[in-house]
Amino acid sequence: MKLIISLSFSFLLIATAQAQDHRVRSPLDPTSWGVVYDIPATKQVKLKADVPYLRDAKGALTLDLYLPPKLKAGEQRPAVVFLNVIGDRPDDKLKHWEIYRSWPRLVAAHELVGVSMEADGSRIQECLRAVFNFLQERGAEHGIDGSRVGVYAASANVANTTQYLMSDSAAMGIRAAALYYGRAPEGRLRADLPVLYLVAEGDAPGDGPPQLLALWQRVIAARAPWTLAYASKMPHGFEAFSDNDQARRVIQQTLAFWKSHLEPAPAPSWPPALGREIVATMYANDQQKTAELLVQWIAEHPNDAEAHMHYGRALQQLRRFDEASLAFEKALSLGHTNPSAIHGFLGMVKHSQQRWEEAAQLLERAIEGGFATSLTYGQLASAQLHAGRNEEAVKNYEKAFELGIPPGVNTRGVAWYNLACGYSRLGRKDKAFEALSQAVDEGFKNREAFDSDPDLAPLRTEARFQEIRARLGAQ
Secondary structure: OOOOOOOOHHHHHHHHHHHHOOOOOOOOOOOOOOOOOOHHHHHOOOEEEEEEEEEEEOOEEEEEOOOOOOOOOOOEEEEEEEEOOOOOOOOOOOOOOOOHHHHHHHHHHOOOOOEOOOOOOHHHHHHHHHHHHOOOOOOOOHHHHEEEEEEEEEEOHHHHHHHHHHOOOOOOOEEEEEEEEEOOOOOOOOOOOEEEEEEEEHHHHOHHHHHHHHHHHHHHHHHEEEEEEEEEOOOOOOOOOOOHHHHHHHHHHOOOOOOOOHOOOOOOOOOHHHHHHHHHHHHHOHHHHHHHHHHHHHHHHOHHHHHHHHHHHHHHOOOOHHHHHHHHHHHHHHHOOHHHHHHHHHHHHHOOOOOOHHHHHHHHHHOOOOOOOOOHHHHHHHHHOOOOOOOHHHHHHHHHHOOOOOHHHHHHHHHHHHHHHHHHHHOOOOHHHHHHHHHHHOOOOOHHHHHHHHHHHHHHHOOHHHHHHHHHOOO
């Protein structure tokens, strides 16, 4: 993935570090620079170094624990683990790089425990499992709540980290992951793990935008709780190399991300409200849930005209048209404050029931009362076209387009096709061909309609029709 500059950079860091004692590093050694954000409390952070987390025949691997200044005896805080999944060299350990000292120290200054780790590059997944097992089983001894853990992985560390995080064996205590300028995970994305995925502009030349778009599409398809952030004008490793406020704001965002997912959210001072829940389901387009909750609400508030209107809207979307009609009529009888809207919604129900004249009358009343949207005009035009009121239908389709029908095959595509039918009925062939061409441009490619709709019969003998039909493609 060209979006991220990759292992070559991390290998450069390791190779440079090998030539330096970790206690004395050149300013030109990238590993000598720490995070560019600091607060006074970092000076009070306590370091508990070289705590073993894995012992076996191959030796011991350790953690450095950075403890918050105000951590009390017996208290447990959430932790953020700064992951090492590329392994260490005998003479230079990742946890001694300044970035892996300053980041966990900064986290501890914000009242979380910062954890930096050693790792054996020959058994990375084993090391990861051991770290989180240690935090779960023995973290309390060190002031850590192993059930509330965040992680940080950057650059070449991201690939192996996401392999672990997205697997079924990932520790249950991991609640949030910040992934900095690393390769996007392949395979499934977990729908239960919040992820802050950050891309630096310096890592996104070439085919970066398509790769990012593909990742965003996967996030949406998986309904994964990801935040995708783009660090404009920032290089790879910006949190250590870009000493500016723009970098510091991204670091602030990352700290807030961990704290928001690892610390309890403040409890509200108000009780749960059914009305708020109903509005949430409406804005989530969960019509079934909206209808169910409104039944409960109406039982408690039978004279709430707004509730009956919303109930009718939900039933309309669920295609329960007879019930929707009753709900809208009830809203009118209770004196709803916007009767024109109710006439419009009720007209759309009658349209769905193919009761064309009733639909047209209601939609006309809605428009007269000020409920004059492109949808209302389009539905009125469709009802009039079906009722044979061709001149009126054409005028109202033209008005709907003037108001702005949303793009798409089932919106503008269908409307252009229907308008072409209206023009054809009126003998306005030039306008009919223009509208038919526009319908195809919007994606309307129903070959059966083109070949059998009687409204298009006057057009089929002309070469213009065959030219438009040829654009339908193979079906």
